[in-house]
Amino acid sequence: MNVGKAASRTLRALSKAPARTHVSLSVRAASQCAAPGSSSSSHDRPHFPCVDAHAVRESRIISSRSVSSTPAASSSSGPEPPYARPNPTSYNVYHHTRPLPLVYTDPLPSFDIAYETWGTLSPSKDNVILLHTGLSASSHAASTELNPAEGWWEKFIGPGKALDTNQFFIICTNVLGGCYGSTGPSSLDPSTGEPYATRFPILSIFDMVRAQFCLLDHLGIDRLYASVGSSMGAMQSLAAGWLHPERVGKVVSISGTARSSPSAIAMRFAQRAVLMADPNWKNGFYYDGLPPHAGMKLARQIATITYRSGPEWDMRFGRKFRPLPESEPQRSDKPRTPALCPDFLIETYLDHQGEEFCLKYDANSLIYISKAMDLFDLTAPALSELRLDPPAPRSGPPPLPPSLSAHPSSPAHAQYHHLLSHSKSHPPPANPPLHLPDLAAGLRPLSNTPTLILGVQSDILFPVEQQREVADALRITGNQMVSYYELGGVWGHDTFLLDVQNVGGAIRGFLS
Amino acid sequence: MNVGKAASRTLRALSKAPARTHVSLSVRAASQCAAPGSSSSSHDRPHFPCVDAHAVRESRIISSRSVSSTPAASSSSGPEPPYARPNPTSYNVYHHTRPLPLVYTDPLPSFDIAYETWGTLSPSKDNVILLHTGLSASSHAASTELNPAEGWWEKFIGPGKALDTNQFFIICTNVLGGCYGSTGPSSLDPSTGEPYATRFPILSIFDMVRAQFCLLDHLGIDRLYASVGSSMGAMQSLAAGWLHPERVGKVVSISGTARSSPSAIAMRFAQRAVLMADPNWKNGFYYDGLPPHAGMKLARQIATITYRSGPEWDMRFGRKFRPLPESEPQRSDKPRTPALCPDFLIETYLDHQGEEFCLKYDANSLIYISKAMDLFDLTAPALSELRLDPPAPRSGPPPLPPSLSAHPSSPAHAQYHHLLSHSKSHPPPANPPLHLPDLAAGLRPLSNTPTLILGVQSDILFPVEQQREVADALRITGNQMVSYYELGGVWGHDTFLLDVQNVGGAIRGFLS
Known part of the structure; x- marks a missing residue:
């Protein structure tokens, strides 16, 4: 089984990245994003932590599985999907x-x-x-x-x-x-x-x-x-x-x-389409491999847009940006550099909702029930x-x-x-x-x-x-x-x- | 360069599929979908032409490139992205x-x-x-x-x-x-x-x-x-x-x-997120390989939802289904079997809009301009x-x-x-x-x-x-x-x- 090949490839790439990027990634992978064009050397290729997050999650799933396959750790609350270990004592x-x-x-x-x-x-x-x-x-x-x-x-x-x-x-x-x-x-x-x-x-x-x-x-x-x-x-x-x-x-x-x-129907179709396009979905036959977690995250982001309302977001987030971590120094002669990864609070909110959900629910259940x-x-x-x-x-x-x-x-x-x-x-x-x-x-x-x-x-x-x-x-x-x-x-x-x-x-x- | 590996893998898989499926795929890849559970043998794995369409498109891009690399065919209107061959004589x-x-x-x-x-x-x-x-x-x-x-x-x-x-x-x-x-x-x-x-x-x-x-x-x-x-x-x-x-x-x-x-912002973020999650996007450095055409299709589907309105779709599509091709016989004792691929007209409409757009526009332009x-x-x-x-x-x-x-x-x-x-x-x-x-x-x-x-x-x-x-x-x-x-x-x-x-x-x- 070659699951995780993409994950390990990305992790290898990350280990070659400058220390600053690597450190910030391991702390808050999904919330930061390198700003294209703002690098001190314009010939470095920019990094996108919100994209790397998919590979990081994949490697977390893989390592959690190898840990939980030892009997002592089988009750660990790793990122293993809950539907893979039903708990009929709680219902x-x-x-x-x-x-x-x-x-x-x-x-x-x-x-x-x-x-x-x-x-x-x-x-x-x-x-x-x-x-x-x-x-x-x-x-x-x-x-x-x-x-x-x-x-x-x-x-x-x-x-x-x-x-x-x-x-x-x-x-x-x-x-x-x-x-x-x-x-x-x-x-x-x-x-x-x-x-x-x-x-x-x-x-x-x-x-x-x-x-x-x-x-x-x-x-x-x-x-x-x-x-x-x-x-x-x-x-x-x-x-x-x-x-x-x-x-x-x-x-x-x-x-x-x-x-x-x-x-x-259109909004649910969009969710199914991103899910089914995830290479991990494999026509629904993913249960012996990795779940389509990236597709699930994207689908949940779309769903979240339909669950709330513009007026709420206006009040709650407006056009505010996420706080800038110290690892992302800004220029004093220019406005804050926008990032292509989540940067507005509304974006980090959707990103977070997707991240929270993507391993909690079975993708095929989402497809069939929607x-x-x-x-x-x-x-x-x-x-x-x-x-x-x-x-x-x-x-x-x-x-x-x-x-x-x-x-x-x-x-x-x-x-x-x-x-x-x-x-x-x-x-x-x-x-x-x-x-x-x-x-x-x-x-x-x-x-x-x-x-x-x-x-x-x-x-x-x-x-x-x-x-x-x-x-x-x-x-x-x-x-x-x-x-x-x-x-x-x-x-x-x-x-x-x-x-x-x-x-x-x-x-x-x-x-x- | 290993672009097209997924495409050729899928095409190999398709060539092992029963003749009916193969034929219908080659004719109208994006509009049909096998109905899970409706197969005469319940042990066959279902096919999803709307998913296979991504690989089919990929192989079309590859074969078009190998054709257009011969000088005689360089003006062919294959699926090569137009931005890859600008035509400054028309503007x-x-x-x-x-x-x-x-x-x-x-x-x-x-x-x-x-x-x-x-x-x-x-x-x-x-x-x-x-x-x-x-x-x-x-x-x-x-x-x-x-x-x-x-x-x-x-x-x-x-x-x-x-x-x-x-x-x-x-x-x-x-x-x-x-x-x-x-x-x-x-x-x-x-x-x-x-x-x-x-x-x-x-x-x-x-x-x-x-x-x-x-x-x-x-x-x-x-x-x-x-x-x-x-x-x-x-x-x-x-x-x-x-x-x-x-x-x-x-x-x-x-x-x-x-x-x-x-x-x-939320709606445009969702489009950028699906695009950037396409493995072909490669942090934006895809110009010497395949464009993120699947991500572009999904992004356009989401965009199209925001461009029109529910009342228009009510009048134009309502809850009507696509016409059933002869290759999809239905049971006489049951209602029409729904498909997980586009089946309602609103779904085939969104699918079509995404398909039409996905090779016409540069993904990075979409990301930067949005x-x-x-x-x-x-x-x-x-x-x-x-x-x-x-x-x-x-x-x-x-x-x-x-x-x-x-x-x-x-x-x-x-x-x-x-x-x-x-x-x-x-x-x-x-x-x-x-x-x-x-x-x-x-x-x-x-x-x-x-x-x-x-x-x-x-x-x-x-x-x-x-x-x-x-x-x-x-x-x-x-x-x-x-x-x-x-x-x-x-x-x-x-x-x-x-x-x-x-x-x-x-x-x-x-x-x-």
Whole structure:
């Protein structure tokens, strides 16, 4: 195996570089950059630490692997991808031994679903909330006894929080196709004993949700109090309510969509393209070699641009530069010399986000799951293409909160009805999209399901127009129980991770 | 030299692939993609023509070079990068033999500027319009006798057009740092006889404009009737008016900015990062080997996302898929199998845009010029950092159109004053950006220069907020001659290339 040849070549080159460059590289490889043309001898070839960083990382992976292959060091937290050493003691795994039908291909013969839970399941099992994750999250939404590390929605889950563990039993799964304990492209294909890689079947959001319902069946949970999700989780949340109107009491969709738009597809396509162009990707068959870490870093940089917003960056970074280390002396007769490697704070921020992520997640999982997001479309013609038979909408009134079933005149109940009337006050769209009637026709199974749609005005990936169209389409189906909120603020798509006050408050009000 | 090793390895692998795949690859390499998991034998490794396309392109470059090295075939139009064979018979070249002072570094000892002209220079040389280009354009804005090919602004230049050749003498240059005849990183460094590569000095927009004024000096043109530009050309246009208030009669800035925002920097950073990560980039020293064509393709895909708009793609592509070729039979019992390579029309569009561009432009030029755009900032503190002494604003009334100097009561003159009063009716900003006072202080040299600011509401790269802030800052300087337009429409940033009716009309009105 010739992995690391490029890395060692670059390291050899670096060892010939002047001492100053070498020293600074070893300290902060990704944050500095030689300034072309500013060298005292203009005939030296400039160095680019942000480019060398890829080879430096590669050599770190290789040396970490050779260390961790000795038994004593096997628990070292080196840069080995976490999906290469799953830790099933920190979460539960449900192993499904029967085939899972898939929308696009032949069934998956068997699969695992990793999951974690919070709160207590009521004796009648009527207090279950299924929480769906975004693209790259694990089942670890909040700390547990098994895993005390902070989860990705830590501030939203717990006693008295948005998902109140005094009242609800919350289940979060790693998504089918993921790499944190659930079956995905990095899992071993039982028929070959090797990782599936790109032999893994193309997934749809519906497949992911069906796998979750296999877990619910296994747990004896017939009916969810609510299905809750943000971003891709919102797609799953809507899909859950669509597939099983009788089994899903309420649907919460935060910063999601019912139909991926071409511009969101474009942004995810750009990420897949840089990833698949990484020579380490090897058509997806990289599990016995080096992962496509450089492509993953580049893909995450692009993704990060779509997760936040310009106004936030204006406030947070503006046009400020990184602080200059002493190893980069500047001329007194000239302005600061700009560098081609990250130099503005916004650049070092993106570089850092990419660097942090590039070894944490499986590249093939990113490719498959982002593709499933692109394919998501709840308009009637698209559903008909998928040969999905729309189930009948649920009959009867919406469920009351479990703690209030016997007290319909309590204050919380009044608040709930207030939310419903609030939702009715949302004005009709001024410029309805052409596909709105098709979307309304597709959403008919959800016409009697209380649904919370929440969007953020600074979100460029799932813009508010798409939130409005989901709410409008649901209302066209006759759904009288649509709650709709638009948040301001500058956090863009990531608002669902950050705005505990407003996102959490809306969820709490809707669920209570 | 071991260039092409990867290409030949992939080609060897392809020759072992089943005949169907091989044939389809050779016909339309970039548009098809094997569907993972859909293979009749699930143990075959899937193929990815969109990934193989990089190697196929590489082998095409290699074979084209070996052909064109024989004298008889040297004029073949193979995929050899055009900057590798400049054609100075199709444009004029001004060779400047004295050093050009640069903002950030030591002077450039000498340089070339390629330029083309349209119309006739008046005897008093008072009818000159300097047209500035966007990032990657050549001086070929419109067809000429020397080069009858259509130019990038063909419909805006000519008799009776927005830039009326019956009235004006129009000059367009390839920008300093470019690769279409002007000196840039691909040019030979006279001190080494090798291409500058990344030894080329970091450029500022001001350097580019100063090089243009060296050309004007050479042509004996003391004063421009107007400086006109779109996108990066708008930055240059503002910089020209700022550097030389007495030499620039009017300024036209279309879809530009006076201060690059962090989100625009982020999008250009992502492009530079994918380019610099291409193993062919070799720290910029690729001129004796293969160009980083895969990185260029990926960078162009990202750029294209910023040039258009979601609403346009909704209308143009929606969620439609590419037509399926016969070589990709589908199952009758399942929906169409999605592919991981470009499959939605929006994906094939981006793929195509990247493929078309990746050998047309020099990667180092893209890196240097996009960096110059990032660095552009006309706020007073930033200008002070650059040690640029602000010149005094021009004194006296604005110039009249050359054909109207003697007829101040003509209808065209009245229309001109109508435009000025229109500009005054623009309402004050509701939420002025924090840097607005600094920008106004920076723009003081333009306080007596008639200026047209035009923006497009669907532009995500240079959003209308940035157009408004330039107009507002100019008004704060006391400039009573700011014309301001916002266009609707769905073409985003590219509107300046497409909307002849509205962009052209505003320019014509302002210039007349």
